[in-house]
Amino acid sequence: MTATQENPMRATTRTIDMPLAERKERGRAKGAALRLEAVRKVYGDNIVANDVTLDIEPGEFVTLLGASGSGKTTLLRMIAGFLEPTAGVITIDGKDVTSVPVHKRKIGVVFQNYALFPHMNVLKNVMFPLEMHKVPKVKRKELARDALAAVKLENFEDRMPSQLSGGQQQRVALARAIVMKPRLLLMDEPLGALDRRLREAMQLEILKLSRELGLTVINVTHDQEEAFTMSDKIALLADGTLIQYDEPAALYSAPVSEVAAEFLGESNRFEGQLVHEQQRWFVRADDIEVELTASAADGFAEGDRVVAVIRPWSISLSSADSDEQGSVGTVSALIYAGESQKVLVETPLGREFIVRRSLDSADEQLHEGQLVQLSWRPDHVVITRPR
Amino acid sequence: MTSSPVVTAPAAPRRRRFERPNFWTLAGLPGIVYLIAVFGIPLVFIVVRSLTDPSPANYAAVVEDPLYSASLWRTVQIAFLVTVLSLAIGYPLAYAMARSGKRLAMVLGAALLLSFWTSLLVRTFAWQVILNNTGLVNQFLLGTGIIDEPIPLIRNLFAVLVGMVHILIPYAVLAIYASLRGIKPEVEQAAQSLGASPWRVFTRVTLPLSLPGVAAGGILVFVLSLGFYITPALLGGPGDILISQSVVLQVQQYLQPGMGAAMAVVLVALVLLVFVIATRFIGLGRILGVTGAPGGESR
Numbered sequence A: 001m002t003a004t005q006e007n008p009m010r011a012t013t014r015t016i017d018m019p020l021a022e023r024k025e026r027g028r029a030k031g032a033a034l035r036l037e038a039v040r041k042v043y044g045d046n047i048v049a050n051d052v053t054l055d056i057e058p059g060e061f062v063t064l065l066g067a068s069g070s071g072k073t074t075l076l077r078m079i080a081g082f083l084e085p086t087a088g089v090i091t092i093d094g095k096d097v098t099s100v101p102v103h104k105r106k107i108g109v110v111f112q113n114y115a116l117f118p119h120m121n122v123l124k125n126v127m128f129p130l131e132m133h134k135v136p137k138v139k140r141k142e143l144a145r146d147a148l149a150a151v152k153l154e155n156f157e158d159r160m161p162s163q164l165s166g167g168q169q170q171r172v173a174l175a176r177a178i179v180m181k182p183r184l185l186l187m188d189e190p191l192g193a194l195d196r197r198l199r200e201a202m203q204l205e206i207l208k209l210s211r212e213l214g215l216t217v218i219n220v221t222h223d224q225e226e227a228f229t230m231s232d233k234i235a236l237l238a239d240g241t242l243i244q245y246d247e248p249a250a251l252y253s254a255p256v257s258e259v260a261a262e263f264l265g266e267s268n269r270f271e272g273q274l275v276h277e278q279q280r281w282f283v284r285a286d287d288i289e290v291e292l293t294a295s296a297a298d299g300f301a302e303g304d305r306v307v308a309v310i311r312p313w314s315i316s317l318s319s320a321d322s323d324e325q326g327s328v329g330t331v332s333a334l335i336y337a338g339e340s341q342k343v344l345v346e347t348p349l350g351r352e353f354i355v356r357r358s359l360d361s362a363d364e365q366l367h368e369g370q371l372v373q374l375s376w377r378p379d380h381v382v383i384t385r386p387r
Numbered sequence B: 001m002t003s004s005p006v007v008t009a010p011a012a013p014r015r016r017r018f019e020r021p022n023f024w025t026l027a028g029l030p031g032i033v034y035l036i037a038v039f040g041i042p043l044v045f046i047v048v049r050s051l052t053d054p055s056p057a058n059y060a061a062v063v064e065d066p067l068y069s070a071s072l073w074r075t076v077q078i079a080f081l082v083t084v085l086s087l088a089i090g091y092p093l094a095y096a097m098a099r100s101g102k103r104l105a106m107v108l109g110a111a112l113l114l115s116f117w118t119s120l121l122v123r124t125f126a127w128q129v130i131l132n133n134t135g136l137v138n139q140f141l142l143g144t145g146i147i148d149e150p151i152p153l154i155r156n157l158f159a160v161l162v163g164m165v166h167i168l169i170p171y172a173v174l175a176i177y178a179s180l181r182g183i184k185p186e187v188e189q190a191a192q193s194l195g196a197s198p199w200r201v202f203t204r205v206t207l208p209l210s211l212p213g214v215a216a217g218g219i220l221v222f223v224l225s226l227g228f229y230i231t232p233a234l235l236g237g238p239g240d241i242l243i244s245q246s247v248v249l250q251v252q253q254y255l256q257p258g259m260g261a262a263m264a265v266v267l268v269a270l271v272l273l274v275f276v277i278a279t280r281f282i283g284l285g286r287i288l289g290v291t292g293a294p295g296g297e298s299r
Ligand SMILES: Nc1ncnc2c1ncn2[C@@H]1O[C@H](COP(=O)(O)OP(=O)(O)OP(=O)(O)O)[C@@H](O)[C@H]1O
Pocket: A043, A046, A048, A066, A067, A068, A069, A070, A071, A072, A073, A074, A075, A222
């Protein structure tokens, strides 16, 4: 858990973070509970969803994260009802919906390419679900305008979708998906086509909106940063299999496998043997020895082959003399990335470390070729099984 | 209906500034020369002839003489009927092709194109064989004892409609098919997820988005119907003379080429009129099938 504390990614959510317990209390009234039981989808002999079991509580914001082709969209489409699972059961609030047609599921869906009705203006797009659900005519405009106001598009009612920017279109799609106040909102890479700045702004807006409405949200992305910023829980998929389903911090601090660790962003990984000596735990590789805490070693036995994972943010650098002890290396590259600096350090034995530092810190200036000392706290080291 | 797709579909750029001829203008030159030589110049001759042989009074006759105006009016009526029938029968076919599995779509498409590529004359004669008093249909009905004597299936309006619809329906189907294929599946899925039953998805989303294709197919069928000659001549009755048949009669039987020319010009004018009206609503490129369907493209 501690490993994430200095990760600035997490900081962005704090401002709009309401205690999860409180949100669940509100969410219980509004958001839906979703359960997948051994949901399976097979195309020919290609298993695209491999007995996925997932429990999502009311009001939770869950992200399906995984590489391209890992089955995220397929899973989402089965929840929405566009696809029928080969086997398994999907329940919403305890009711089996596996064979309920899409239009009766009352699930909001936001598509990657927005899927607005090109022949209707913005207001008509947003009023469409109201009409389908036979909301009295007099109320439709008002409700649609409220939804448009929620996505800050009050003055766009008469525009056609083709006259909107990508971000505006996605807002309309969002307004259209929430105007009927569905209890479950599905989003398939809703921000995939937007540029970075807009994406980050929209992330916050979507998050805020879903919290205000107490919606249960399932979001698909392959952007791990987005997953961390937005989610209460992340479901990590690889080749159709759910490999880990947990809170972001837990995923970060206790990845179940090297695959999981790898997916959650840059990391320094050392495969070696778990050693227990004088009440202390180490991962011993050929060229390096990494100490960890007893709690990190929990669940592993001495002699296991494991992978030690150290996040780039957990490593600090100080200038070193060549005769100094511990891990020493040469700065091989300095890369500026926004508010942080990425430093590549090469050890004499040819191993490369990735280190991240914030620019505004009082850290001393580094230059390429400089000899530095690498250090980290043992409680920032996590271990996991090799792939 | 201010938001109908027909109105809002981006119109093809109509006015272009004169520029130095580029490569493509030069590449198109032989085609333009060819068109002028075999179509433009003869057309000028016909217009001149219609005004001078013997006089512009030809046009007065076309409009006033019930003999001619009736065939003109009948032509428009039949073209209209053929258009409505082609669209009504063609739409479900196009829908099946666009939305069914690969295999069915292939079979339907192959059947359509096969009939499309078969000579018009052959297809018309085939209908003669089928609809004759001694044709397939009557033989069958007589054989099974449903009727005692052949029913008149040929040399009447019915046969003309059957033949023309059969020959022209591929244009309607292909135009509608193209616009249906242009609709993104997500747009229909979005409608579903927003609570629309399959029927409502069709009436509120699919149909309106395919209307440009319907209009394009309809205009093509209508315009082509106006000039039909062989099929109505072979399948129609003596009372169902269409304008193109009248033209031939004027020239060959009554030896009044000026009169025939005037009718031909009226026919061309009619076609142009339809196109001008149509292009006010949908782009010319769309009718001719050179621009893509808008469908779900929302950018
Ligand atoms: N209709 C289909 N027939 C056969 N295979 C399919 C079909 N649809 C998807 N697949 C396969 O299922 C797998 C998962 O696809 P899916 O679209 O769910 O991936 P994804 O995780 O959403 O990927 P991306 O991040 O690229 O969107 C892929 O290997 C894909 O090739």
